[in-house]
Amino acid sequence: xxxxxxxxxxxxxxxxxxxxxxxxxxxxxxxxxxxxxxxxxxxxxxxxxxxxxxxxxxxxxxxxxxxxxxxxxxxxxxxxxxxxxxxxxxxxxxxxxxxxxxxxxxxxxxxxxxxxxxxxxxxxxxxxxxxxxxxxxxxxxxxxxxxxxxxxxxxxxxxxxxxxxxxxxxxxxxxxxxxxxxxxxxxxxxxxxxxxxxxxxxxxxxxxxxxxxxxxxxxxxxxxxxxxxxxxxxxxxxxxxxxxxxxxxxxxxxxxxxxxxxxxxxxxxxxxxxxxxxxxxxxxxxxxxxxxxxxxxxxxxxxxxxxxxxxxxxxxxxxxxxxxxxxxxxxxxxxxxxxxxxxxxxxxxxxxxxxxxxxxxxxxxxxxxxxxxxxxxxxxxxxxxxxxxxxxxxxxxxxxxxxxxxxxxxxxxxxxxxxxxxxxxxxxxxxxxxxxxxxxxxxxxxxxxxxxxxxxxxxxxxxxxxxxxxxxxxxxxxxxxxx
Numbered sequence: 413x414x415x416x417x418x419x420x421x422x423x424x425x426x427x428x429x430x431x432x433x434x435x436x437x438x439x440x441x442x443x444x445x446x447x448x449x450x451x452x453x454x455x456x457x458x459x460x461x462x463x464x465x466x467x468x469x470x471x472x473x474x475x476x477x478x479x480x481x482x483x484x485x486x487x488x489x490x491x492x493x494x495x496x497x498x499x500x501x502x503x504x505x506x507x508x509x510x511x512x513x514x515x516x517x518x519x520x521x522x523x524x525x526x527x528x529x530x531x532x533x534x535x536x537x538x539x540x541x542x543x544x545x546x547x548x549x550x551x552x553x554x555x556x557x558x559x560x561x562x563x564x565x566x567x568x569x570x571x572x573x574x575x576x577x578x579x580x581x582x583x584x585x586x587x588x589x590x591x592x593x594x595x596x597x598x599x600x601x602x603x604x605x606x607x608x609x610x611x612x613x614x615x616x617x618x619x620x621x622x623x624x625x626x627x628x629x630x631x632x633x634x635x636x637x638x639x640x641x642x643x644x645x646x647x648x649x650x651x652x653x654x655x656x657x658x659x660x661x662x663x664x665x666x667x668x669x670x671x672x673x674x675x676x677x678x679x680x681x682x683x684x685x686x687x688x689x690x691x692x693x694x695x696x697x698x699x700x701x702x703x704x705x706x707x708x709x710x711x712x713x714x715x716x717x718x719x720x721x722x723x724x725x726x727x728x729x730x731x732x733x734x735x736x737x738x739x740x741x742x743x744x745x746x747x748x749x750x751x752x753x754x755x756x757x758x759x760x761x762x763x764x765x766x767x768x769x770x771x772x773x774x775x776x777x778x779x780x781x782x783x784x785x786x787x788x789x790x791x792x793x794x795x796x797x798x799x800x801x802x803x804x805x806x807x808x809x810x811x812x813x814x815x816x817x818x819x820x821x822x823x824x825x826x827x828x829x830x831x832x833x834x835x836x837x838x839x840x841x842x843x844x845x846x847x848x849x850x851x852x853x854x855x856x857x858x859x860x861x862x863x864x865x866x867x868x869x870x871x872x873x874x875x876x877x878x879x880x881x882x883x884x885x886x887x888x889x890x891x892x893x894x895x
Contacts, residue, residue, distance in 0.1 A: 413455035415665045416619055416887060423452065428672055438596050442566035445593075445673070449575035453538070460537045463502065468572045470495055471547040475554045475561035492555040496548055503544045506536055511740030539579030541737060545704055547572055550586035552708055559587050567593035576669040580662045580890055582680040582700035589677070597674035607671030609851040612873065614664030615880050616850075620833050621657030623885030625650040628827035633801060636811050643825050644815040650827045651801050652794045653834050656685065658891045659698070664849055683845045685793070685838075686771050688785035690754040691764040693793060701737070705730050720760070727759065728752050738800075743808060747799045754792055770846050833883065851876065 413419050427448045435444040454461045474495035481487040520526075550571070553559040562568050571590040577583075632639060632647030639647075663680035670677045684696035694702055710730050716723040728749075735748020758764040771786065772778040778786065795812065802808035840850045847853075853869050 413452050414890065415662065415669075416615060416884075419455065423448075424669065424672075431673055432599055439566060441597070442564075442570045442593055445575075446566060446569045446573055449570070449573040449578060452575040453573065453578055456538050457535070459535075463506075463537055463540065464543055464573060467499060467502070467544060467547050468569055470498055471550050471572070472562075472565065472568050474551045476563070478551070478554050479561040488555055492551055495551045499544050499548055503540055506534055506540060508740045509534060542581050542583055543572055543578060545583050545701075546586075546589075549583075549704065549708065550590065553586050559590070562590060562594070564594060574670070574675070576666040576673075576675075577677055580659070580666070581698075582663055582666065582678050583704050584677060584700070585704075589675070592675050600674065603671045603674070606852060607668040609873070610664050610668030610671070610849045612668075612876055612880070613849050613851045614661040614666075614668060616876050617657040617661030617664065617837065618890070619661075619884040619887075620879050621830070621837055622654045622661060622891075623888050624830045624833060624883070625654035625657065625827065625885075626888045627886060628830060629654055629801070632826055633811070636807075636814065639814070639818075639825075640820045640822065641815045641818040642820065642822055644811060644818070646825075646827055648794050648798050648801075648811075648815065650830055650834075652685075652790075652797050653830075653837070655797060655800075655891055656681075657837070658888075662890050668849075679848060683841050685790055686786055686842070686845060687789050688767045688771060688782060689758055689763070689789055690751060690792065691758050692767040693789060694751070694755070695768070701734065705734055709733060724756065724759065727755060731755070741803075742805055743799055743802050746805055746808070747796055750796050750799060754796075773846070829883075833879075836879075 413423060427444075431441060431444060431448075435441045450461055453464065474491055477491045478488045481491070550559070550568075554561050567590065570593045571584075571586065574584075574589070629647055629651045632643060632650075636644055636647070660681035667677045667679070678700055680698060680700050682696040682699065684693050687693035687696055710726050713726045713729065714722055715726065731748040731752035732745060733748070735744040735746070735751075738744040738747075755764065758766075771782055798811055798815075799805075799808040802811060837850075844850045844852065851873065853865075853872075
């Protein structure tokens with residue numbers, strides 16, 4: 413079941429009504445959330461439920477076993493490691509089995525050995541990387557005494573399977589999300605209405621921006637060998653906003669939906685295309701994954717406390733792991749390495765933590781320097797997205813080569829309508845860059861008079877709603893479902 417489907421349009425209000433008006437006790441609310449989440453996830457394929465059930469049970473049991481052996485650090489370490497290995501083996505089999513098999517066979521053939529790999533027909537479970545990492549965070553946090561192991565089985569199942577963020581994040585930490593299922597929740601009208609606004613904004617980004625861009629992007633990447641440089645740049649530009657509208661739109665819908673049920677999820681995107689360097693971009697893009705890698709891989713490896721060479725090594729590991737997390741293709745690894753190379757100069761010069769504030773804070777427009785920094789960063793990110801989108805490294809190299817050599821003075825042939833929608837998106841996100849989402853308005857938005865302000869706000873809501881209804885593109889599956 414996907415957020416921009418008719419099924420979800422029926423599913424959400426039914427679950428909302430039953431959650432608040434029938435299952436009022438905490439235990440029953442949690443059990444109902446689990447049931448609803450399993451229906452939501454099993455809508456794709458009921459067999460997916462077996463894996464998430466196994467992951468949940470193993471992680472729940474590992475937490476209790478770690479706590480039971482308090483004081484026996486070697487046993488706790490073995491239990492934690494066993495659960496991590498088990499979950500990664502499951503993830504590795506479904507996501508990377510064919511990749512490793514094919515590349516190992518290719519390596520053997522390079523040495524003159526006869527080796528053939530029969531590609532296995534493995535169905536990749538939707539969102540397996542997301543809920544696996546979320547489950548791992550629980551076991552690791554219990555092991556490091558950041559969290560007590562819970563005995564509340566319904567709450568733990570709800571934490572792993574909570575349907576708004578189950579298949580594409582945000583990847584929540586056990587220390588943040590699990591405690592919310594252990595305390596009673598009450599309906600908050602203001603949070604719920606803000607959640608509805610965030611859902612609307614997410615639908616706009618997905619259905620109007622991403623889905624319209626997808627049509628042109630697919631055509632351009634399929635025919636790139638016969639197109640000129642301007643058109644190829646247009647395709648890369650549109651994909652840059654397709655993947656942003658698709659993924660950040662999903663996160664907005666997930667966060668807004670969770671607020672309807674009294675649950676607060678972490679922010680996953682913070683206007684990343686207004687970044688002034690690559691380091692700032694990664695603090696604003698897919699925040700839940702970036703911080704997960706930081707806390708559970710980068711810091712345990714030593715972080716930045718053992719000299720520049722080891723820090724550079726740890727940074728490279730994080731970027732390569734991030735690339736490989738996205739899929740079983742060398743293009744993703746190259747994409748991660750590319751961003752690492754962009755990050756290293758900032759790290760060497762000690763400028764990787766320079767831009768931690770909001771760009772042009774308190775001003776309507778950025779300075780010329782800030783504008784140039786954002787433009788350069790955006791262009792570097794755009795080039796990386798070409799590698800990310802390509803089917804193989806050869807296609808990525810050819811695409812970029814043609815884009816910079818086949819230059820002809822002409823207007824883009826594709827995506828003219830999408831560019832207008834992107835302009836509206838950029839405008840809204842710029843004026844709202846200090847807010848949680850594009851439709852979160854301050855009390856004095858555009859007008860100091862409350863009644864006039866209310867009319868203006870509802871005019872914006874109506875306009876965005878009409879855009880979603882009238883200009884929605886051909887429905888496409890969320891890109892990050894494959895990861």
